[in-house]
Amino acid sequence: MVSPAIALAFLPLLLTMIIRYRYYFVLLYRAVLIRWVRDCLTGLSREERAFQYILTHATPGDAQSILDTFDHWCSKVEFISHIGPKKGKILDRLLQEHCPITVLELGTHCGYSTVRIARSLPIGARIYSVEMDERNAQVAEKIIRLAGFDEDMVELIVRPSDEVIPRLREDFGVERLDLVFMDHWKRCYLPDLQLLEGSGLLGEGSIILADNVIFPGAPNFLRHARRSGLYEVRVHRATLEYIRGIRDGMAELTFLGIK
């Protein structure tokens, strides 16, 4: 029989754990528990709830307003893992610096990042946005149209990314990708990167931006990027979107070209 004194001696450990990992508990609560309760209560998916909120609160045709509403909903009401406003600024800056003409986005989810990219693209540029989930894609399409971007600007592809990438050239006539934005399953980062390398769509100076490389984490992806010698790697340190205390980062890979 363990004495109560010994059990009490574990109290400091418990307290330490709670204090140190409080942000993760918050994340668990907001991303899992609240979602589950709301799902049961409303019968709608999280994305559809987000769309409803945006429909009622944002100004149609105004991308900034839609993004702000999204941020508000994600930080105050529920949690959706988007790129978020802070890392979004890094994305905006990159877009301004490089002015990409062809953008491939892997993982549309609700279309937050699609709207974010689309609003700062030059005229004539085109985004190919890949989403695997049918329901999410519907919501994303609505949101993109609501923000005022038409099909010439944003091409939504509802298929898994590993099927899309090899067929980009044939089906969509893409010759070269200037920017690839990855925000889908973290496990798919590495295979998709390798597919991209194999497809020959990357040219010298193409940029691959991968979100969430530190917190959910994509160590294999980072390792490959660092070791292959094909890229110049920069990791932008930031925190996880909408939650302050969890460290996260975006990896910016500049393709150096195959020698």
Place this chain on the structure above:
Amino acid sequence: MPRHKLIASESDGKDNEFSLYYVEVEENSQGGQEKQTTRDGKRRRERNGEVSRRRASEKRTTEVDTKRAEKKHEKRHKTARKEGEKHEKRQRRKNADEEEAEEESNKEKKNIKNERTKTLRRDDEKEKDVKKKRKKHVKNEEDNANSGKTKQKDCHDMPLKEKKKKRKKPETTSESESKSESDSAPESKDNQAVGVLGSLTPEELEKLKEAVDERKKLIATMRGKPWPMKKKLVVLRSSCVLQRQETLLIISFLYYSNCQKWMKFQRDFENFKTACIPWEMKIKEIESHFGSSVASYFIFLRWMYGINMILFGLTFGLVMVPEALMGKPYGSIPRKTVPREEEASAMNFAILWDFGGYAKYSVLFYGYYNSQRAIGWLKFRLPLSYFLVGVGTVAYSYMVVIRTMARNANEEGGGDDTSFNFSWKTFTSWDYLIGNPETADNKFASITTSFKEAIVEEQESRKDDNIHLTRFLRVLANFLVLCCLAGSGYLIYFVVRRSQKFALLGLENYGWWERNEVNMVMSLLGMFCPMLFDVISTLENYHPRVALQWQLGRIFALFLGNLYTFIIALMDAIQLKRAEEEIVKKNMTIWQANLYNGTVPDNSTAPPITVHPADIPRGPCWETMVGQEFVRLIISDTMTTYITLLIGDFLRAVLVRFLNNCWCWDLEYGFPSYSEFDVSGNVLGLIFNQGMIWMGAFYAPCLPALNLLRLHVSMYLQCWAVMCCNVPQERVFKASGSNNFYMAMLLVILFLSTLPAIYTIVSIPPSFDCGPFSGKTRMFDVIQETLESDFPAWFGKMFSYASNPGLVLPFLLLLVLAIYYLQSTSKTYKRVNMELKKKLQTQNEENKKKNKLAALKAANELEQARKAGEQRSSSSQHTQNSEPPVSSTHTTTRPPASRGHTSSGHLPGHPQQPQKNSHSNRR
């Protein structure tokens, strides 16, 4: 570039060269117009030609300007590159002497030679380099490069080159900085060759030396040539003879090179000295990678090692060795023999590991020592020595700790002069004498770390937060920590009480958990509470150095509970043993009576019965028990430390490193990550360990030896573990290598640990049948005994007078007064020092301001003078109207300090000198 230029002008010591030089100077200065009339026709002609040409090329000047800037820049790189190439060339020379000779013979034909050198170069250099070389060649011609090679060339192709130069010179130097320097260069060179030399860089000296060597070689090869004397003379004359200032230069160069050799030797000697300091290299390496806070732990560890070395020397040399050599051998008396009932298991490893059996009955412990007053042929007073060593170790420790604290206090003079800290770091960090790549890596790391530290300091000084919030948070954090401490203190108290109850009822009735409850609770609290404190301390937002001190203080308070329980348990055990001893004493007399009664007949003429010492009953000897407890504690503590190190750090690092390949999140960046080096925990472990040593060393003379072993091993093990499996802290901060905070804690622990030791020595009578003080009522009686029997009577009398309270009390009072006086004076000195420092700083700033003002003023004056001169010249001389106006702007940028050169005298021998001097004076 000034130095470079200086040498350059040195090389053209010829008349025509000088005249050329003057042309260029005159051109740029309007003030020199009048002087021109005194000059000879040739030069005027040259100048006129120059001027006319200049008019034609006036348009180009602006673009030339930019080009020149580029060129200058390039030049700088070139000289550096040239260095390397020169070396190569020299090597080649040595290898192919024949070719060299041929080359020399063909010297006059420059083109051929150029071809040859080029082909030679092509042999062992890459194409790229060759291109650079060619460029450099051209450059050499235009900037009068200082190497002997080019010098020769210059001399050979003088007529050819002169023209070229005339064309180029005005452009290259018309209003650039270098001109102003070349302006003042010749006279300063002529007069103060040595002075100039002092300001030369080693590379340039190298070049000079090379040039001289080359000339010597040339003469040598010429001697062997089957040429007519006339040809030889021509060649020789053309290839520049050694001149006076050059010989001067060479002499001073030799002096300088000797100096360099001396410096190199000094450096090597320093290296050697560093290599002699134990673990210095290791600590430096750790410091460069992990910052000074981690290094401070290792320095502390090394310091501790030194202290323990001396403690060990004292106990080993004065107690253990004499007893082992001169005392009665093992088995002669009961206290030196393993009792009969233990004999069977006395050699078992488990028993020995627990320091029982043979280990218990050896010099390692108090009980083994005999109470014989003097042993061996030396009449060594072992009991006295034992006592004095016990007291002496503690006294020495006090002395050393306090002395070190006092010495460190000097270093912590308030207010560091960290103006331009980052500039200093940027420009002066690198050590250019580093020759091996590993050292270079370390240096790189250390510079990076020092930058990080400096940035943390800077951030701290600029931090201005909400002060009320910070205060509130700090109070809150302290409150939480106090709660935690109180809670753990109560828990410990509760557990100890309970265990005492268990002990009274008999431990056999309880399970493992109950029996080990105290230890478990202690170690669990000791493990988890620091983590909690660490988390709480993030609230406080302190500078990491201050945070470390708080953390140390808190864990110290926590560990005091540990100490408390240990001492309580020990005291209880001592009481038990003493009660047991009383019983044994009684039994002893009965046993002896029985022994004699049973065997000895009434007429006791027979020899006394000899009983084997192992069979004689003996007391429990509480002193040995105490010593054993301490030794066990030290051993278990050491083991725990090493095992935590291996599992917590090494295994974790291995897992993180290799599992990361097949894990779903990033182990290295994410959750477990690598461990940081726990400075506070390690320092406190060291300090408490030392406290145990101080407490127990009196009863177990082997403790310092064990501790020495432990420190030695942990030095290597921890150095390895830090470099291999830890990562630097997130905020690397600066901590002084000799940390007074550690020392203060050590002092407290020393005090706390000597208290129980002194208490036991003074108030508890020693065991009756073991140890050096057996048979005495108190341990310190040994002093009195010695005084009475070994010293003359008057000494004892004097001692008794001296220990009279009437004398001791005034003496103590005097001591207190002296301490007070010294302390107040030191405070005053400190304040004065601070004020002086402040004064110096303000004066520095003022000087800076003054200098700036003076420079500004001088520049303004120059500007005005220049303008006036310009107006005058434009009115009087029409030929010079076309002078580029840029030259006036140049003067403003020119440092006023260059005036200083003009005041210096000039060397006779160059007719143009005075003119130039006055000329530059006017500028």
